[in-house]
Amino acid sequence: MTVEGLRKYFPVKKGFFKKPDWIRAVDDVTFQVFKGETLGIVGESGSGKTTLAKLILRLIDPTTGKIYFDGTDIVGVSKKELRKYRRRMGIVFQDPSASLNPRMSIEETLRRPLIVHGIKDREEVRRRVLDILQKVGLGKEHMKKYPHQLSGGQQQRVAIARAIILNPDLVVLDEPTSSLDVSIQAQILNLLVKLQHDLNLTYIFISHDLLTVRYVSDRIAVMYLGKLVEIAEADELFYNAKHPYTATLLSAAPIPNPEVRYVKRFSLVRGEPPSPINPPPGCRFHPRCPYAISRCRTKEPVLKDVGGGHYVACHRAEELDLSEYTSGLWKIITESRVS
Amino acid sequence: MTDPLLRVVDLKTYYRTSAGLVRAVDGVSFEVYKDETFCVVGESGCGKSTLALSIIRLVPYPGEIVGGKIIYRGTDLLKLPESEMRKIRGKEIAMIFQNPMNSLNPVFTIGFQIAEPPVIHFNMDGRSAWRRAVELIGKVRMPDPEVRARNYPHVLSGGMRQRSMIAMMISCEPKLLLADEPTTSVDVTVQAQLLNLLMNIKRERRMSMVLITHNFGLVAEVCNRVAVMYAGKIVELGPVREVFRNPVHPYTRGLMKCLPIGTKRKEQLYVIPGQPPNLIEPPPGCRFHPRCPHAMEKCKKEEPPLTEVEPNHYVACYLRR
Ligand SMILES: Nc1ncnc2c1ncn2[C@@H]1O[C@H](COP(=O)(O)OP(=O)(O)OP(=O)(O)O)[C@@H](O)[C@H]1O
Ligand SMILES: Nc1ncnc2c1ncn2[C@@H]1O[C@H](COP(=O)(O)OP(=O)(O)O)[C@@H](O)[C@H]1O
Ligand code: SF4
Ligand code: SF4
Ligand SMILES: [Mg+2]
Ligand SMILES: [Mg+2]
Numbered sequence: 001m002t003v004e005g006l007r008k009y010f011p012v013k014k015g016f017f018k019k020p021d022w023i024r025a026v027d028d029v030t031f032q033v034f035k036g037e038t039l040g041i042v043g044e045s046g047s048g049k050t051t052l053a054k055l056i057l058r059l060i061d062p063t064t065g066k067i068y069f070d071g072t073d074i075v076g077v078s079k080k081e082l083r084k085y086r087r088r089m090g091i092v093f094q095d096p097s098a099s100l101n102p103r104m105s106i107e108e109t110l111r112r113p114l115i116v117h118g119i120k121d122r123e124e125v126r127r128r129v130l131d132i133l134q135k136v137g138l139g140k141e142h143m144k145k146y147p148h149q150l151s152g153g154q155q156q157r158v159a160i161a162r163a164i165i166l167n168p169d170l171v172v173l174d175e176p177t178s179s180l181d182v183s184i185q186a187q188i189l190n191l192l193v194k195l196q197h198d199l200n201l202t203y204i205f206i207s208h209d210l211l212t213v214r215y216v217s218d219r220i221a222v223m224y225l226g227k228l229v230e231i232a233e234a235d236e237l238f239y240n241a242k243h244p245y246t247a248t249l250l251s252a253a254p255i256p257n258p259e260v261r262y263v264k265r266f267s268l269v270r271g272e273p274p275s276p277i278n279p280p281p282g283c284r285f286h287p288r289c290p291y292a293i294s295r296c297r298t299k300e301p302v303l304k305d306v307g308g309g310h311y312v313a314c315h316r317a318e319e320l321d322l323s324e325y326t327s328g329l330w331k332i333i334t335e336s337r338v339s
Numbered sequence: 340m341t342d343p344l345l346r347v348v349d350l351k352t353y354y355r356t357s358a359g360l361v362r363a364v365d366g367v368s369f370e371v372y373k374d375e376t377f378c379v380v381g382e383s384g385c386g387k388s389t390l391a392l393s394i395i396r397l398v399p400y401p402g403e404i405v406g407g408k409i410i411y412r413g414t415d416l417l418k419l420p421e422s423e424m425r426k427i428r429g430k431e432i433a434m435i436f437q438n439p440m441n442s443l444n445p446v447f448t449i450g451f452q453i454a455e456p457p458v459i460h461f462n463m464d465g466r467s468a469w470r471r472a473v474e475l476i477g478k479v480r481m482p483d484p485e486v487r488a489r490n491y492p493h494v495l496s497g498g499m500r501q502r503s504m505i506a507m508m509i510s511c512e513p514k515l516l517l518a519d520e521p522t523t524s525v526d527v528t529v530q531a532q533l534l535n536l537l538m539n540i541k542r543e544r545r546m547s548m549v550l551i552t553h554n555f556g557l558v559a560e561v562c563n564r565v566a567v568m569y570a571g572k573i574v575e576l577g578p579v580r581e582v583f584r585n586p587v588h589p590y591t592r593g594l595m596k597c598l599p600i601g602t603k604r605k606e607q608l609y610v611i612p613g614q615p616p617n618l619i620e621p622p623p624g625c626r627f628h629p630r631c632p633h634a635m636e637k638c639k640k641e642e643p644p645l646t647e648v649e650p651n652h653y654v655a656c657y658l659r660r
Contacts, residue, residue: 186597208527
């Protein structure tokens with residue numbers, strides 16, 4: 001999949017006669033997702049992650065931009081044609097209790113996408129429902145149950161089953177583990193990794209939990225106020241972050257090791273995330289960036305390749321060394337292990 | 340260490356629901372010392388919030404404290420009449436909740452709400468209280484304190500609301516701050532700022548803090564001592580560096596092992612099988628036994644007591660003995 005110059009502006013009415021302002025939820029975003037990989041997307045709330053996911057799945061229409069799926073731009077295609085592509089994409093949301101219909105049994109929930117897409121043979125439907133339940137670690141005994149009879153982790157397994165029952169190529173996972181407890185989160189992460197391997201799935205994994213994103217992703221994209229500011233191979237991004245905002249995020253992540261508590265870190269974090277209605281001119285991060293220079297206030301930086309598929313949108317990407325802020329986290333990621 | 344500021348002894352708080360008796364806090368004991376940050380960590384539903392609400396006696400219906408003692412500076416709070424307890428709340432012990440909107444009143448400006456407690460508790464005159472409120476708003480590092488003081492909660496961002504809450508909570512200089520998931524609803528950069536702020540204020544005013552969280556990262560960043568809760572009980576308690584370096588209880592070890600760190604990408608993670616029990620009919624004996632890889636016959640019958648395994652490091656498990 002290739003996304004090119006994707007934009008989504010939402011109008012905000014200020015008054016009856018006034019012209020609306022625009023929330024630039026996603027603003028000129030370009031990237032690729034390769035077959036079989038996991039692309040992680042991180043960013044703070046309001047940065048446009050969910051909007052981007054909805055655009056990719058064509059659940060909402062972009063303001064402008066192109067989305068190529070297997071070579072075809074699926075923004076322009078007819079409704080009928082679009083159904084064919086929808087079938088090849090699945091989605092899992094953050095809160096399974098909200099995304100599953102409480103009045104539908106698990107079996108009905110899973111049967112639905114099959115029937116909508118014209119698979120009517122009762123035997124086949126039953127077989128596929130059973131098969132998918134097994135794949136996500138549930139069984140026949142769960143078929144007749146309703147969502148409220150399942151735990152959060154089991155509900156999320158059902159949501160995953162629903163997303164993959166039509167054998168999609170691409171699955172968008174929007175904060176799939178954020179509402180789950182730590183001990184259940186690990187179970188779901190293992191399941192997702194196994195399914196990806198067994199079924200050759202491509203994932204877009206959205207999360208604000210950096211440690212989780214790093215664990216599941218091959219590459220990671222960082223968003224700030226509707227813009228993509230950095231994209232790189234997962235470990236490269238953590239080890240060698242080039243954008244001051246990425247470094248800020250990494251420096252702010254609480255590290256589960258009391259021994260590295262006193263490493264110089266939080267000092268990078270300043271200011272509050274500004275409103276996406278009238279984002280700052282130039283580099284959108286400049287009011288919070290400790291490295292801002294005059295150019296940053298007027299000229300918007302574009303995504304540039306700094307080598308090895310590592311792209312950064314910062315005027316000073318090549319000259320800054322941000323490793324002192326991120327090395328603590330990197331050390332934990334690579335070294336800490338309870339035996 | 341000196342005398343503790345707060346001593347919780349065998350506390351039991353149950354909810355009487357139509358489905359049965361929920362034993363949310365079931366025999367919990369610990370101490371909080373002066374100047375210390377004490378963390379309670381555990382998964383959702385294990386009783387953390389109920390524990391905090393019990394300490395300031397604000398457990399909602401149908402909950403009830405059914406046993407134990409809460410000794411604050413020598414007085415058992417559970418024996419005080421409600422009128423006396425009201426003097427303790429805010430003035431001696433203050434609480435910050437996960438969602439600031441639940442404790443900020445939408446119809447009053449934040450300046451008013453920060454000014455109000457000193458008027459009530461210390462008979463401070465309105466004008467000095469307002470001046471002090473503006474000062475406190477600056478103290479929690481909100482820009483333009485005079486302007487902000489006249490704002491209503493709904494116009495503030497989540498981070499600003501939580502800052503206002505903090506200002507309100509410290510307005511009477513309490514000695515003990517209870518913070519229940521104070522940063523769970525905010526972004527990671529805002530969380531870092533709030534934590535810095537809380538810790539600075541705490542140090543400056545020499546307060547003690549009980550921080551409740553499900554996040555081991557937060558525990559490691561700010562705590563002196565930590566208690567790990569599972570199904571209404573403390574299963575491990577000790578100095579934070581000791582507990583991280585040498586976790587003993589199989590549940591604590593499991594929680595630390597299943598974090599996606601110290602692994603290669605996509606490498607299989609350790610998992611704790613099963614899920615936390617319901618607290619209406621918790622498993623007999625050790626409550627963790629159905630999920631424990633080391634469970635023995637004894638674990639299914641008898642409840643392991645919290646025992647000191649190293650100096651100041653307590654564990655409720657039969658394995659180490
Ligand atoms: N008002 C209530 N009525 C009935 N049961 C309740 C009530 N409040 C809490 N409980 C139950 O008490 C137990 C502990 O709840 P509590 O909210 O204290 O846990 P927690 O660890 O803080 O959870 P979370 O992290 O989800 O907030 C749970 O089983 C919960 O369902
Ligand atoms: N349907 C909508 N109408 C108006 N604004 C919206 C809508 N959906 C999202 N937004 C706005 O777009 C921005 C990005 O939102 P979202 O994609 O939900 O971000 P995230 O998932 O990172 O929190 C936010 O400012 C949000 O308020
Ligand atoms: S372009 Fe300038 S303001 Fe933006 S991140 Fe880079 S240095 Fe900072
Ligand atoms: S007491 Fe037994 S079941 Fe409980 S944690 Fe220890 S070994 Fe496991
Ligand atoms: Mg979102
Ligand atoms: Mg709670």
